[in-house]
Amino acid sequence: MNDTRLIHQVGVGALEWLHAHRDGFRLELDVDPEVGFLERFKPVGELALICKVLFREGVAGSRQSALARQLIDHAWCHTLDGGRMLVRGQRTEPLSPIPFEVYLPFRELGYSSPEAERAFRLNQRLDSFAALEMSPVRRLGLSAFQRRFGLPPRPPEADLVGATWLGRAPEPWTVEGHIAYDITHTVFHLTDWGENPEGLPAGVADYLATWLPVWLDDWLDLQRWDLLGELLVVDACLPHPTFDERAWEGFAAAQQPDGTMPAVRTMPQGEPDEVFDIVYHPTLVAAFASVLATSRALTRLAHTPS
Amino acid sequence: MEQSGTSTRLAGAVQGLTSELVSALRSGDRFRLAGTVAEGHGPETAADPSLAAVRVVGADAVLPSVLLRSPPPDPDDLTVLSKAVHAYPPPADASPTSMWSHWAMRRALLRLDASLDGASGAGPEPGAAWLDDAPWQLLTHQLAVLAALALPGEDCAVARAARRRPVDVARGFVRAVRRRDWLQAAGAGRWLVLLDEVPRTLGLDTGLEFVAQMGGEDARVALQVEAAQLLRTGVLV
Numbered sequence: 156m157n158d159t160r161l162i163h164q165v166g167v168g169a170l171e172w173l174h175a176h177r178d179g180f181r182l183e184l185d186v187d188p189e190v191g192f193l194e195r196f197k198p199v200g201e202l203a204l205i206c207k208v209l210f211r212e213g214v215a216g217s218r219q220s221a222l223a224r225q226l227i228d229h230a231w232c233h234t235l236d237g238g239r240m241l242v243r244g245q246r247t248e249p250l251s252p253i254p255f256e257v258y259l260p261f262r263e264l265g266y267s268s269p270e271a272e273r274a275f276r277l278n279q280r281l282d283s284f285a286a287l288e289m290s291p292v293r294r295l296g297l298s299a300f301q302r303r304f305g306l307p308p309r310p311p312e313a314d315l316v317g318a319t320w321l322g323r324a325p326e327p328w329t330v331e332g333h334i335a336y337d338i339t340h341t342v343f344h345l346t347d348w349g350e351n352p353e354g355l356p357a358g359v360a361d362y363l364a365t366w367l368p369v370w371l372d373d374w375l376d377l378q379r380w381d382l383l384g385e386l387l388v389v390d391a392c393l394p395h396p397t398f399d400e401r402a403w404e405g406f407a408a409a410q411q412p413d414g415t416m417p418a419v420r421t422m423p424q425g426e427p428d429e430v431f432d433i434v435y436h437p438t439l440v441a442a443f444a445s446v447l448a449t450s451r452a453l454t455r456l457a458h459t460p461s
Numbered sequence: 462m463e464q465s466g467t468s469t470r471l472a473g474a475v476q477g478l479t480s481e482l483v484s485a486l487r488s489g490d491r492f493r494l495a496g497t498v499a500e501g502h503g504p505e506t507a508a509d510p511s512l513a514a515v516r517v518v519g520a521d522a523v524l525p526s527v528l529l530r531s532p533p534p535d536p537d538d539l540t541v542l543s544k545a546v547h548a549y550p551p552p553a554d555a556s557p558t559s560m561w562s563h564w565a566m567r568r569a570l571l572r573l574d575a576s577l578d579g580a581s582g583a584g585p586e587p588g589a590a591w592l593d594d595a596p597w598q599l600l601t602h603q604l605a606v607l608a609a610l611a612l613p614g615e616d617c618a619v620a621r622a623a624r625r626r627p628v629d630v631a632r633g634f635v636r637a638v639r640r641r642d643w644l645q646a647a648g649a650g651r652w653l654v655l656l657d658e659v660p661r662t663l664g665l666d667t668g669l670e671f672v673a674q675m676g677g678e679d680a681r682v683a684l685q686v687e688a689a690q691l692l693r694t695g696v697l698v
Contacts, residue, residue: 326664328638328671365628365660369635372598 159452162398165407166445167219168414169438170209173202174222175413177229179431182240193244193253198435199230200257204348205443207260211350212450231266238268245274250283252297259300276306285309291318292337296344303347316345321359327366332382335370338363339385346392349447360394367393371402380409381418384440391447396455398448406441416441467510474514478522479680485525486687492525494538515545519562520569520609521684527569527612528691539574542566558606560587561619565609568617589618600626601633605648608685611655613692620655627656631663638668643676647685654693666693 180202182195206227209219235241235257244254255275258268278284279301289297295315298308316322320334321341330338342363346354355363367390374383383406390396410416416437417423423433478497485492498511515522523542526534546566551559564587592600600622604611610619623630630652637646650669653659669686676682 324662326668327662328635328664328668330639362662365662366632366635368597369632369639372636373639 158400158403159449159456161407162403162445162452163214163449164445165403165410166442166449167216168410169416169442169445170219170222170226170414172414172438173435173442174226176431176435177226179428179435180230180234182234192247193251196244196253196257198439199234200253200260201436201439202230203227203257203260203264205439207264208348208350208443209446210264212446214446214450214453227261227264231261235261238266238271241268241271242274245271245278249274249278250281250287252284252287255279255304256297256300259304263303275304279306279309290337291315291322292320292341292344295319295341299344299347312345316341316356316359321362322356324358324362327362327369330366330370332379335374335382336385339382339389342389342392349388349392349443352392352394355392355394363389364393364395368397368399371399375402375405378405378409378420379418380406380416380420381437381440384416384437384444387444388440388447391444391451396448396451398452403448406444410441414438471510471513471517474510475517476680478511478514478518479684482518482521482524483680483683483687486528486684486691489529489531491531493535494522494541495535498541512541512545512548515541516549516566520565521688522566523569523573524609524684524688526573528688533573536574539570542570546570557587557589557591558603561589561607562609564617565607569609586618589622592619592622597626597629597632598636601630601637601649602645604630604633604652605637605645608648608651608688611648611651611688611692613655623652624656627653627658628660630656631659631665634663634665634668638672641675643672643682644679644685646672647676647682647689651685651689651692654689669693 180199182192182199183190184192186192186194206223209223213220231237238258238261241254241258244251254271255278258271258275262272294310295312298310298312298315301308302312319337319341321338342355342359343349345356345359346352367386371383371386371390374386383402387399387402387406390399406416411422415422415434418433418437423430425433481497482492484490494515498515522545523534523538525531526538546563549563551563555563564584567584592603595603604619604623607619610617611623630649634646634649634653637643637649647669650665650672653663653665654669659665669689673683673686677686
């Protein structure tokens with residue numbers, strides 16, 4: 156890979172946009188009960204996870220670090236009202252794992268809500284919580300978060316990998332959009348969102364090294380930027396990332412001058428809030444893919460004999 | 462309008478010839494190439510596209526004789542193949558695949574009866590360097606176009622290029638299936654059954670069945686899948 160600068164710039168632009176639009180991360184207090192109060196928590200949790208990666212990898216530069224810190228502070232202090240919204244969410248839906256999942260990256264970044272933690276700890280001792288029916292990849296993510304929180308994972312992650320689509324290494328030509336997202340999230344959970352690439356079992360890493368180039372080629376041509384970005388994260392999690400030049404060039408070219416990444420093809424039209432809800436995720440993913448790939452590329456440089 | 466009518470008739474003739482080849486491969490019955498082509502004397506009989514269809518189908522027009530334990534083709538079958546070889550020589554600026562598919566026809570003639578092609582033999586192999594430099598996507602596409610060369614024991618430069626890159630051809634197969642390019646997938650699949658070190662996770666056997674199920678209405682797809690499956694089970698001469 157000879158263009159780490161291009162990869163880095165994607166993340167710089169994405170973070171600038173996320174910072175400028177941080178008010179878009181908002182909860183709806185008077186939401187229709189049929190929609191649910193927790194519906195809008197997911198973006199906040201994703202934002203925290205990715206800011207954590209930004210701090211951890213330490214390759215973002217001082218301005219980016221400052222922007223990420225302001226973003227995460229804003230999310231904790233304003234959006235989550237210092238954690239009070241997590242407590243409220245847990246009281247609204249006591250069995251939901253979402254407040255816990257949103258809380259974890261904040262806690263790892265030094266934020267704390269003892270009241271929310273008390274609720275999580277009781278909640279997770281319930282047999283009902285362990286019995287909640289969910290897809291294997293979702294359960295894998297929950298077990299990983301339980302481990303990171305210091306709770307016993309129920310069940311242990313190693314027992315879950317084989318039940319995921321990726322863990323079974325099926326025919327690569329059957330992959331479509333939903334399966335591809337299951338693949339990317341299995342990788343995120345197994346590697347603690349890129350922190351521990353060695354968390355990928357060798358067989359899974361081999362499988363991905365063989366077939367990921369095809370999926371990158373495919374979703375690049377389909378201009379599915381959100382999914383392509385997640386697949387570029389997967390590449391950066393492999394023992395030997397390819398930093399696929401064609402995919403990165405296409406991804407960078409799709410990014411708007413203000414740093415937004417469209418989800419599919421081109422930018423959507425509509426009210427600002429509606430547009431935010433469509434593009435915040437691909438833009439977060441762009442920041443995530445950029446920082447991980449930049450970090451891996453620099454690591455490789457550092458280990459290359461001159 | 463006329464051009465379009467001509468190509469439609471040619472496409473129809475290709476489907477007709479290919480369907481008969483598929484039937485012959487499935488049933489093991491004797492296939493008569495001579496029976497599929499009307500009497501004529503080359504491209505000037507433009508109203509009848511059957512000889513052009515033989516050129517399009519290429520060396521696969523005698524595939525049953527190569528793949529099945531059947532008696533060698535009759536001389537008049539080989540005469541038809543020979544006629545197609547000589548009626549449609551590739552121009553000097555022909556694409557590599559055009560040169561190679563023509564070479565493959567001459568090679569097939571030589572294999573089945575050297576006397577019919579005079580002293581010329583199959584001639585020297587065209588160059589294959591373009592495959593060595595090709596990214597996996599292009600490699601697979603070109604190999605699929607040249608699937609008639611995917612035969613056991615074939616040791617030409619194209620086959621050697623394929624043997625050097627089993628993972629790339631496997632990737633191309635996945636790409637073709639994802640894009641619903643069943644003809645390319647079937648041609649790539651035919652190559653893959655002949656290659657060593659194809660990743661086990663490809664799932665080639667069910668992949669071929671899937672391609673036949675999804676794209677087999679096109680006789681050209683059915684022919685390549687049928688050939689691949691025959692090669693797989695080893696029912697060979």
